[in-house]
Amino acid sequence: MPLLEVENLTKRFGGLIAVSNVCFHVNEGEIIGIIGPNGAGKTTLFNLITGYLKPDSGKIKLNGEDITGLPPNKIANKGLVRTFQIVRPFRHLPTIANILVALQSYRGRKRVEWIKTPERKAMEMLEDVGLTEMMLEPAENLSHGDLKRLEMARAMALEPDLILLDEPFGGLSLVETDYMVKSIQRMHLDGHTIVIVEHKLHALMKLVKKVIVMHMGEKIAEGTPEEIAKNDKVVEVYLGKAI
Amino acid sequence: MPISVVTKYVRKAYTNFATHIFDAPPRMLAFLILIVFTVVPYAGVEPRRLEILTSANLMAILAVSWDLLVGRTGLISLGHALFYGIGAYSSAMLFKYFQWPIWVTIPISLIAGVGIALIIGTPCLRMKGPYLALVTMAFPIAFIGFLYYFRDIFGGEVGIQRLPQIFPIPPFSLNNRYIANYYLSLVLLALSSIIIYKIATSKTGIVFVSILDDELGSKACGINVTKYKLMSFAISGLFGSLAGSVYAHTMGGSATPRYFYDNTALIPVENSIIPIIVTILGGIGTIYGPIIGTHIYYLLNRYVFQYVIQIDPHIQLLIFTSIVVFLVVRWPRGIARAIVEKLEDLEEPREIEEIEKEKAKKVEKG
Numbered sequence: 001m002p003l004l005e006v007e008n009l010t011k012r013f014g015g016l017i018a019v020s021n022v023c024f025h026v027n028e029g030e031i032i033g034i035i036g037p038n039g040a041g042k043t044t045l046f047n048l049i050t051g052y053l054k055p056d057s058g059k060i061k062l063n064g065e066d067i068t069g070l071p072p073n074k075i076a077n078k079g080l081v082r083t084f085q086i087v088r089p090f091r092h093l094p095t096i097a098n099i100l101v102a103l104q105s106y107r108g109r110k111r112v113e114w115i116k117t118p119e120r121k122a123m124e125m126l127e128d129v130g131l132t133e134m135m136l137e138p139a140e141n142l143s144h145g146d147l148k149r150l151e152m153a154r155a156m157a158l159e160p161d162l163i164l165l166d167e168p169f170g171g172l173s174l175v176e177t178d179y180m181v182k183s184i185q186r187m188h189l190d191g192h193t194i195v196i197v198e199h200k201l202h203a204l205m206k207l208v209k210k211v212i213v214m215h216m217g218e219k220i221a222e223g224t225p226e227e228i229a230k231n232d233k234v235v236e237v238y239l240g241k242a243i
Numbered sequence: 244m245p246i247s248v249v250t251k252y253v254r255k256a257y258t259n260f261a262t263h264i265f266d267a268p269p270r271m272l273a274f275l276i277l278i279v280f281t282v283v284p285y286a287g288v289e290p291r292r293l294e295i296l297t298s299a300n301l302m303a304i305l306a307v308s309w310d311l312l313v314g315r316t317g318l319i320s321l322g323h324a325l326f327y328g329i330g331a332y333s334s335a336m337l338f339k340y341f342q343w344p345i346w347v348t349i350p351i352s353l354i355a356g357v358g359i360a361l362i363i364g365t366p367c368l369r370m371k372g373p374y375l376a377l378v379t380m381a382f383p384i385a386f387i388g389f390l391y392y393f394r395d396i397f398g399g400e401v402g403i404q405r406l407p408q409i410f411p412i413p414p415f416s417l418n419n420r421y422i423a424n425y426y427l428s429l430v431l432l433a434l435s436s437i438i439i440y441k442i443a444t445s446k447t448g449i450v451f452v453s454i455l456d457d458e459l460g461s462k463a464c465g466i467n468v469t470k471y472k473l474m475s476f477a478i479s480g481l482f483g484s485l486a487g488s489v490y491a492h493t494m495g496g497s498a499t500p501r502y503f504y505d506n507t508a509l510i511p512v513e514n515s516i517i518p519i520i521v522t523i524l525g526g527i528g529t530i531y532g533p534i535i536g537t538h539i540y541y542l543l544n545r546y547v548f549q550y551v552i553q554i555d556p557h558i559q560l561l562i563f564t565s566i567v568v569f570l571v572v573r574w575p576r577g578i579a580r581a582i583v584e585k586l587e588d589l590e591e592p593r594e595i596e597e598i599e600k601e602k603a604k605k606v607e608k609g
Contacts, residue, residue: 050463052459052462071462072459072462072463073462073464073465073466073467073468076462076463076464076465077465081463081465082463083463084459084460084463088457088459088460088463089456089457089460090452090453090456090457090460090461091456091457092452092455092456092528093449093452093453093456097449097452098453100446100449101449101450101453101461101464101466102464102465102466104446104447104449104450104464104466105464105465105466105467106465106467107465108464108465118446154464155463158464158465
């Protein structure tokens with residue numbers, strides 16, 4: 001049984017069909033990339049899956065359980081956690097407290113019971129992304145790259161079954177991108193299931209085993225990075241038609 | 244990383260929660276202020292004048308509860324006097340119709356405050372920002388209308404008079420009652436601000452701040468935002484109604500909606516505005532800032548403007564607000580934060596040395 005099943009998902013904004021009849025599934029331990037030009041509906045798809053938007057039709061199943069239309073916090077507690085394209089830190093709180101918030105949720109509290117102290121767990125999460133030095137700084141003092149990593153740590157603190165990363169490399173420098181690629185690879189090796197939406201194809205293609213290409217709200221191709229690179233339709237979408 | 248280092252970091256984090264990030268007052272400062280206020284009745288202050296400080300203390304409880312709701316959770320309420328009124332009226336009604344003693348009616352009025360907060364909060368907290376502010380502004384006005392409409396039950400404009408006093412006159416002399424009321428309000432203020440401060444700096448309080456900073460972000464963390472918002476609203480209502488019911492049973496011995504013929508009124512527009520002005524003056528989100536702000540407000544409005552320089556009551560609020568604007572321009576983050584920052588500046592040199600030492604130790608360890 002696949003971990004996440006998306007069946008015929010459709011979302012309309014007035015006359016615009018943002019996501020149209022998208023089907024895909026994610027198996028446990030997989031790492032999948034979703035690519036597509038701007039406005040292809042990738043982020044809308046994420047918002048639909050994580051409950052920030054309600055789909056007009058279609059079904060989303062996590063571990064075989066129907067999660068369509070549930071509020072975002074319930075979906076997060078069921079083990080499907082996301083990060084945001086534009087970072088959403090709690091800027092008044094120190095970095096470590098940002099993670100303590102996640103550990104205060106239902107799922108988070110269950111996850112720390114056997115470790116006893118949420119602080120220690122939060123420390124470990126920060127260490128994983130290399131933010132130990134910044135632990136006591138208010139999040140508003142962190143750089144953009146640090147915030148991206150903080151958000152990842154915050155999501156990982158819930159020990160998700162499936163994590164959706166929305167443009168994890170957005171606005172990062174080359175060095176930071178490399179660091180991020182490495183930490184995502186490490187997460188994958190640890191057995192986490194990951195779905196990534198990304199524009200930086202160069203970094204993405206190194207990471208993922210399977211790619212889904214979206215265009216105008218529709219899924220136009222699915223396959224390994226090599227297959228996708230050779231796919232005529234995808235090339236057409238990205239580079240335009242051959243004359 | 245070895246466990247000992249982790250524990251050290253965690254302890255450091257907690258001391259930091261308690262000093263820098265959450266802007267806690269140094270304990271010494273709080274202690275000194277408490278001593279000053281304890282001495283006030285014996286420092287040549289006329290007992291009758293203590294009523295100013297008593298009402299300031301009770302208003303400070305309302306302002307502190309407002310600060311938890313607005314400064315920490317980001318739910319703007321422009322009608323906090325509602326809880327003041329709910330607390331006083333529920334206690335007064337129980338006395339009027341059942342003649343229950345004060346020590347029963349005041350706790351019940353707290354439950355009423357929480358209940359009303361939950362009833363109002365459940366639908367209204369779905370709104371955000373200015374929309375929530377406008378709706379909350381309507382509630383005290385609607386409540387006054389409700390009291391006037393059922394005037395046979397609630398007494399209309401006159402309200403409910405001749406409530407029992409917490410310190411009744413026969414055993415206490417008039418002067419002693421002023422002093423006893425003052426100490427009661429001081430103890431209640433100290434207790435409720437400590438409790439609210441503890442809540443604000445607990446893990447629940449961290450979640451409140453996360454809702455203030457980014458609601459979508461806390462939803463993504465799996466936080467049931469509605470639950471925490473309601474919790475904040477209920478805590479705020481609890482302390483607001485505590486202040487209201489104690490006010491009715493100490494100051495005038497009456498529950499009156501607006502100023503009628505005496506100086507005690509529960510739900511005039513001023514009572515919704517004062518918590519806002521004093522919190523901004525004292526420092527929003529600090530919890531202890533509103534206490535300082537309220538005392539400045541009452542000192543100026545009820546004492547300086549009346550006895551030192553006579554100013555017509557109609558323009559008192561205008562002058563006070565102008566002073567507040569001036570002070571807020573000078574100290575935009577509030578007077579309380581300015582004081583604490585000054586005190587921290589004095590301590591800073593030592594801290595830098597400590598940090599240097601720690602760094603040196605780390606290098607040694609490799």
